[in-house]
Amino acid sequence: MVGLLALAFLIVGVATEATLVRALYSRVDDQLTAAAARVPRGLDRLPPLSPREPRFPPGQVIGTLAAHLRYGQVVYAGVLPEQGQTPPDLGGQEATLLSVPADAVPRSYDLGELGDYRLVARRMPDGDVFVTGLPLAETRETLYLVALVVAGVTVLALAGVGYLGVVIVRRTLRPLSRVAATATRVSQxxxxxxxxxxxxxxxxxxxxxxxxxxxxxxxxxxxxxxxxxxxxxxxxxxxxxxxxxxxxxxxxxxxxxxxxxxxxxxxxxxxxxxxxxxxxxxxxxxxxxxxxxxxxxxxxxxxxxxxxPLAHDQVDLSMLTVDAVSDAHAAGPRHDWQLDLPEEPVVVVGDSARLQQVLANLLGNARTHTPEGTRVTVGVGVSGREAVLRVVDNGPGIPAELLPHVFERFARGDSSRSRAAGSTGLGLAIVHAVVAAQGGSVAVESAPGRTIFTVRLPASTHRAAEL
Ligand SMILES: Nc1ncnc2c1ncn2[C@@H]1O[C@H](COP(=O)(O)OP(=O)(O)O)[C@@H](O)[C@H]1O
Ligand SMILES: [Mg+2]
Missing domain, CATH: 1.10.287 (Helix Hairpins)
Known part of the structure; x- marks a missing residue:
């Protein structure tokens, strides 16, 4: 907006200045033509003067330049001075005066100390040339002043419009920020x-x-x-x-x-x-x-x-694991069951019965989906603020195409062995649901000879001894 406004101001300024230049110059030119027309008539009525003395017919304004040229020589040249002042010296300007074409067309010239002048030269029937001039100083001054005022007003107006524009736009868009804030809250x-x-x-x-x-x-x-x-x-x-x-x-x-x-x-x-x-x-x-x-x-x-809702009890995971492994051992005595527990009991916050089910499902899988003689290691530990339960077996592993879906409902490998073992395909789905409901996570890695289920649960801040 400020850019557009600056462009508009520029166009207005340039148009104003151009119009003013034309108007003022044409007025000076009119005055100059009038002044030049007075010269030959006025001269007749003037008393004779010494050859180098300028003569001014009546009616000329202060600052008017008059020069009389004959055979490429300046007969006289002078400027009409203010009453009682010495006329300025035109000594160095003879060449300029002689160069003015005698075609009665006004042109601008630089007359050194005298400043810029509008000069017109007219040839008389006797071959003499009269040059008449009017100073451009006032015109120039007016033009500069107008340019200065336009520029100043432009700068001030742009600054004001810019400031007000920012204030107004901010104010009008404030409801939009509130709408955006609502959308953000919904997204959360x-x-x-x-x-x-x-x-x-x-x-x-x-x-x-x-x-x-x-x-x-x-x-x-x-x-x-x-x-x-x-x-x-x-x-x-x-x-x-x-x-x-x-x-x-x-x-x-x-x-x-x-x-x-x-x-x-x-x-x-x-x-x-x-x-x-x-x-x-x-x-x-x-x-x-x-x-x-x-x-x-x-x-x-x-x-x-x-x-x-599940219970939020302090559950001794170590104890639970010992019991579950002992049950598993009873159900599958031909497997090699190993326990890996830390000295300190590991306590988690959760639902004891459900956690027991998680252990039973994981150990049941390690028993039913592996051949006899498989070594199953159940480890419990603490990592940071989490209790970690690991069930590792060196059985044949979970088929690669089943692995990504193993926690989904009714996802199961269909070896005849697992069918005979009463496979439902819901065991790991339950593990996943229970662990997630208690704020934990479960992950699996499996390759032939090494299958690891890792369950992470939020550890209790209490120690087992305080239970
Ligand atoms: N320790 C494991 N070793 C080999 N395969 C396993 C193991 N644990 C789970 N699986 C595979 O994952 C499938 C899904 O297990 P699960 O959800 O407990 O269902 P289910 O045991 O009733 O078949 C099982 O059918 C089995 O193919
Ligand atoms: Mg199972």
């Missing part, structure tokens, strides 16, 4: 999980449809309404699905327990059963067990998804 909300609420809105005064900024604010508000509604609908349908899974799993528990019970009763009943029937009953029983495990896992996952 967690919208990806749980109960979603979008309480942020642009204030009413910044959402006025009559201004551009208000339109942006109003559009943002409409968008937030829309997104808020969509999130609520999504949240509602998600909750519904979760609730359904949880209810279904829960409802399945009872009939499954009944099936297991009846199968067991018939197998153990006193009456002799044909061997095929006994086999079928054993299969019914084991499949019912498998299904119970699956249903329990699904129920747990559905509850974790629903964000059901």
């Amino acid at each position: 909300l967690r919208l990806d999980r749980g109960e979603v609420e979008l309480p942020q809105r642009v204030a009413e005064r910044d959402a006025d449809d009559r201004t551009e900024v208000g339109q942006v604010g109003a559009a943002l508000n409409r968008m937030l309404d829309h997104v808020g509604n969509a999130l609520q609908v999504r949240q509602a349908s998600e909750t519904q699905v979760r609730q359904f899974v949880a209810d279904a799993s829960h409802e399945l528990r009872t009939p499954l327990a009944a099936i297991r019970g009846y199968a067991e009763v018939s197998r153990r009943g006193g009456q002799p059963v044909p061997p095929e029937v006994a086999h079928v009953l054993r299969r019914v029983e084991s499949e019912a067990e498998r299904m119970t495990a699956l249903v329990e896992d699904m129920l747990l996952l559905a509850r974790l998804d629903a964000g059901r």
Whole structure:
């Protein structure tokens, strides 16, 4: 804006100055023509003078120059002085006076000490040339003054406009900063999980449809309404699905327990059963067990998804690990179980039962997805403010194509061994969900002969001895 304004001022200034130059020079030229016209007529009526004395016909203004040239010689030359002052010396200017073309056209000349003059030369019928001149000093002064005033006013006006412009633009754009601040606050909300609420809105005064900024604010508000509604609908349908899974799993528990019970009763009943029937009953029983495990896992996952709060107890991870390894040893005595615990017990904040499940799932995997004789090392330690649990085995490892998805639900390798072992594909998904719900993380590295699961949990600030 300031640049455009400067350009506008420049154009106005140049146009003013150019017009003024034309107007003032043409006025001087008119006066000069009039003065020059008086010379020959006026001369007749003047008394004779000495040859070198300038003569001025009546009516000439102060500062008028008059020169009489004859045969390329200056007969006389002089300037009309102020009353009582000595006339200035024109001695050095004869060459200039002689160079003026005698065509009655006014031109500008530099007359040294006298300054700039507008000169006109006219040839008389007798061949004599009369040069008449008027000083340009006043005209020049006026032009300089106008230029100076225009430049000064321009600078002041630009400074003023620049300052006011900044103030006005800042003030008018302030609502936009508020709209931007609202958008920033929304961008910092967690919208990806749980109960979603979008309480942020642009204030009413910044959402006025009559201004551009208000339109942006109003559009943002409409968008937030829309997104808020969509999130609520999504949240509602998600909750519904979760609730359904949880209810279904829960409802399945009872009939499954009944099936297991009846199968067991018939197998153990006193009456002799044909061997095929006994086999079928054993299969019914084991499949019912498998299904119970699956249903329990699904129920747990559905509850974790629903964000059901976990306990925040001080849990001695070392103790929990010792128990879990001892259970694993009982279930898989042909594996080589190793414990690696620090002197000081490691304490974490969390839900003891769920952490127990994490350990059971990891150790169960190390047992069921590896051949007998595999060495499994379970280590617990502290690193900074985190407790670290490591389960390392030297089994065949997780298939490379499964590895990136291993924490996803129902992701499992389908070796016949793991199927027989009652594989559900939910074990590691539960580990992941539990650890995440307790503010921790779980990672896996696997290669044939070396599979490492690393669980990090926030360590308790209390020491075990204080429990
Ligand atoms: N220690 C391990 N060694 C080899 N494979 C493993 C190990 N742990 C997990 N896996 C692979 O990851 C898959 C997913 O494990 P998980 O989620 O616990 O399901 P599940 O054990 O019910 O199959 C398993 O099916 C198995 O193929
Ligand atoms: Mg498992």
